[in-house]
Amino acid sequence: MLDVTPLRPPVRTSPVPSSAQPTRSPSPRYGARPTMKDVAARAGVGLKTVSRVVNGEPGVTPDTERRVQDAITALGFRRNDSARILRKGRTASIGLVLEDLADPFYAPLNRAVEEVARAHGALLINGSSAEDPERERELALAFCARRVDGLIVIPAGDDHRYLEPEIAAGIATVFVDRPAGRMDADAVLSDSFGGAREGVAHLAAHGHRRIGFIGDRPRIHTAAERLRGYRAAMADAGLPVDESWVSLGPTTPERVRAETERMLAGPEPVTALFTGNNRVTATTVRVLARVPRRVALVGFDDLELADLLSPAVTVVAQDAARLGRTAAEQLFRRLDGATEPPRRVVLPTRLITRGSGELRPEA
Amino acid sequence: MLDVTPLRPPVRTSPVPSSAQPTRSPSPRYGARPTMKDVAARAGVGLKTVSRVVNGEPGVTPDTERRVQDAITALGFRRNDSARILRKGRTASIGLVLEDLADPFYAPLNRAVEEVARAHGALLINGSSAEDPERERELALAFCARRVDGLIVIPAGDDHRYLEPEIAAGIATVFVDRPAGRMDADAVLSDSFGGAREGVAHLAAHGHRRIGFIGDRPRIHTAAERLRGYRAAMADAGLPVDESWVSLGPTTPERVRAETERMLAGPEPVTALFTGNNRVTATTVRVLARVPRRVALVGFDDLELADLLSPAVTVVAQDAARLGRTAAEQLFRRLDGATEPPRRVVLPTRLITRGSGELRPEA
Numbered sequence: 001m002l003d004v005t006p007l008r009p010p011v012r013t014s015p016v017p018s019s020a021q022p023t024r025s026p027s028p029r030y031g032a033r034p035t036m037k038d039v040a041a042r043a044g045v046g047l048k049t050v051s052r053v054v055n056g057e058p059g060v061t062p063d064t065e066r067r068v069q070d071a072i073t074a075l076g077f078r079r080n081d082s083a084r085i086l087r088k089g090r091t092a093s094i095g096l097v098l099e100d101l102a103d104p105f106y107a108p109l110n111r112a113v114e115e116v117a118r119a120h121g122a123l124l125i126n127g128s129s130a131e132d133p134e135r136e137r138e139l140a141l142a143f144c145a146r147r148v149d150g151l152i153v154i155p156a157g158d159d160h161r162y163l164e165p166e167i168a169a170g171i172a173t174v175f176v177d178r179p180a181g182r183m184d185a186d187a188v189l190s191d192s193f194g195g196a197r198e199g200v201a202h203l204a205a206h207g208h209r210r211i212g213f214i215g216d217r218p219r220i221h222t223a224a225e226r227l228r229g230y231r232a233a234m235a236d237a238g239l240p241v242d243e244s245w246v247s248l249g250p251t252t253p254e255r256v257r258a259e260t261e262r263m264l265a266g267p268e269p270v271t272a273l274f275t276g277n278n279r280v281t282a283t284t285v286r287v288l289a290r291v292p293r294r295v296a297l298v299g300f301d302d303l304e305l306a307d308l309l310s311p312a313v314t315v316v317a318q319d320a321a322r323l324g325r326t327a328a329e330q331l332f333r334r335l336d337g338a339t340e341p342p343r344r345v346v347l348p349t350r351l352i353t354r355g356s357g358e359l360r361p362e363a
Numbered sequence: 364m365l366d367v368t369p370l371r372p373p374v375r376t377s378p379v380p381s382s383a384q385p386t387r388s389p390s391p392r393y394g395a396r397p398t399m400k401d402v403a404a405r406a407g408v409g410l411k412t413v414s415r416v417v418n419g420e421p422g423v424t425p426d427t428e429r430r431v432q433d434a435i436t437a438l439g440f441r442r443n444d445s446a447r448i449l450r451k452g453r454t455a456s457i458g459l460v461l462e463d464l465a466d467p468f469y470a471p472l473n474r475a476v477e478e479v480a481r482a483h484g485a486l487l488i489n490g491s492s493a494e495d496p497e498r499e500r501e502l503a504l505a506f507c508a509r510r511v512d513g514l515i516v517i518p519a520g521d522d523h524r525y526l527e528p529e530i531a532a533g534i535a536t537v538f539v540d541r542p543a544g545r546m547d548a549d550a551v552l553s554d555s556f557g558g559a560r561e562g563v564a565h566l567a568a569h570g571h572r573r574i575g576f577i578g579d580r581p582r583i584h585t586a587a588e589r590l591r592g593y594r595a596a597m598a599d600a601g602l603p604v605d606e607s608w609v610s611l612g613p614t615t616p617e618r619v620r621a622e623t624e625r626m627l628a629g630p631e632p633v634t635a636l637f638t639g640n641n642r643v644t645a646t647t648v649r650v651l652a653r654v655p656r657r658v659a660l661v662g663f664d665d666l667e668l669a670d671l672l673s674p675a676v677t678v679v680a681q682d683a684a685r686l687g688r689t690a691a692e693q694l695f696r697r698l699d700g701a702t703e704p705p706r707r708v709v710l711p712t713r714l715i716t717r718g719s720g721e722l723r724p725e726a
Contacts, residue, residue, distance in 0.1 A: 165439030
């Protein structure tokens with residue numbers, strides 16, 4: 001069972017001392033904090049009694065508890081969980097390494113992980129790898145050095161054996177959005193291959209033969225899987241793929257704009273585009289808005305307001321919140337002792353037709 | 364000076380043991396971790412020598428360092444920062460309490476805080492208050508119980524005196540987006556009053572006399588400030604305000620949709636709307652898309668793709684990343700010893716005209 005640090009007790013023990021100090025001078029004065037000894041002395045009780053009250057243990061008379069609470073109030077005492085952490089081995093905190101805290105796609109995933117952690121009384125430490133494998137490793141190991149109970153990682157790198165000693169030492173680890181590299185571990189993914197295949201098949205079904213694919217860097221698992229889905233759908237439809245229709249790389253607006261314009265130029269331009277994630281779609285939609293020609297578009301990931309554009313944008317949506325929730329629930333199952341072999345959960349995507357993906361090629 | 368826990372050392376000391384254990388059985392086995400004693404024993408050196416190597420201190424011969432590193436590698440030893448935290452008083456971590464990790468508006472703020480923390484070698488613990496003052500208090504105090512060095516709080520509540528003992532004990536605290544309640548503390552805000560006043564004046568300047576305001580709950584500082592800006596602009600323009608044109612409350616799509624439809628109904632409907640934040644705007648834009656009549660709109664906060672709607676949405680944009688960066692930099696100035704009185708920084712907003720705010724009332 002997870003040793004939960006209850007979030008309530010600190011609240012119970014934190015009324016506002018009438019002798020509250022002014023908020024000036026936030027310059028740290030460590031050691032200024034009152035200790036349990038101070039509380040015990042002021043309340044005229046033993047240290048163990050104070051500890052019982054602070055940790056909500058039984059065996060204290062109401063009168064004594066009141067005296068201790070008064071002393072806690074007067075001194076502004078707060079329990080220091082760091083000490084408990086060393087004593088009990090659990091920190092009631094989990095670490096989340098994601099790609100970019102600023103990316104709206106990861107925001108609901110982040111919140112979903114937080115909600116599950118909160119339900120287990122655990123706090124969330126998180127950070128962005130910025131697609132840098134070294135930074136992912138630094139973050140994950142820094143979290144481990146703080147002795148998080150568990151890790152949820154959206155991998156930037158493709159070799160996670162550096163985490164094996166941590167996992168062996170008891171830090172439960174679940175990978176989400178992308179699987180672990182060169183290591184067997186729990187993973188919760190969206191069906192990137194199936195989703196892309198469905199989206200591209202949808203374009204082919206509307207009469208398109210020259211379909212472009214613009215995606216993220218090929219070393220990113222989801223980008224590679226979505227490209228695989230594109231190729232499978234083209235093959236299913238008996239359509240040849242001209243490699244000039246395929247472009248993987250950074251999702252910067254500059255590159256995506258240039259690649260979109262390139263695919264729309266020339267004697268035999270693409271008549272439809274499949275964009276590999278929310279950032280690519282946002283840029284491509286901007287380019288298409290300035291193109292007189294009618295070009296069909298299906299994007300992977302939904303976008304806010306996508307339903308209000310004209311044409312509204314057809315997307316292959318994944319459920320980011322469900323990804324986070326499922327990964328976090330698996331993490332706490334491990335922390336609660338689940339020992340079955342690592343498992344991979346693949347969540348379905350959903351094709352949402354709104355107009356841009358149903359445009360037929362111009363005659 | 365902030366005692367920085369360098370992120371690199373753990374990386375330096377974590378090559379993959381050839382005897383790497385399998386990733387099965389993530390069930391925690393605390394105590395299984397090798398200690399410095401184990402490393403010292405295996406390397407045949409003293410404990411102090413291991414400590415010097417682990418903490419990158421001088422006074423160890425290259426040969427000895429290699430022997431210690433080999434032992435660290437073979438045993439998969441990792442430094443435990445929890446112990447250092449208790450010894451040194453600083454945790455090189457900061458806590459961020461925001462309203463909703465899933466809200467795209469806060470995502471760039473979150474990332475900006477992380478980047479500043481990272482530059483100072485500190486990790487980020489964060490969580491969502493969900494606009495619940497009690498949950499904000501639980502989170503902030505739980506972060507304090509973990510001995511974060513500093514706190515950045517987007518307030519949900521309006522009384523923060525519960526933090527006074529923490530601040531007095533040395534936990535630097537900066538409020539962002541909204542000021543502290545009933546307490547004098549550092550705060551970094553956007554100019555909600557000035558921004559709303561400018562946006563509403565913009566609508567009045569385009570001939571609107573009946574302008575509606577739909578905002579968040581009145582107890583939220585930014586919502587109250589934006590309403591104040593609306594009233595000021597109406598007064599400046601010599602326009603009376605019919606209270607049926609003003610609606611503050613939860614930003615749920617249901618409520619916002621109903622209020623928008625109500626203001627557009629009746630014999631004297633509003634001809635323009637000012638929406639108080641990104642969530643209100645997203646819903647109002649959807650309602651207006653289905654209304655045959657031409658209604659002008661200016662929204663507070665920018666939205667992705669807002670420039671691609673027809674008409675494109677005119678907004679009063681605030682710089683969420685700059686809010687976070689400024690707040691985090693002020694926090695670390697405090698941690699570095701800055702002792703001047705609490706100060707309030709107000710960042711300017713920017714009116715971005717795109718079309719919806721320039722529509723004139725129908726004759």
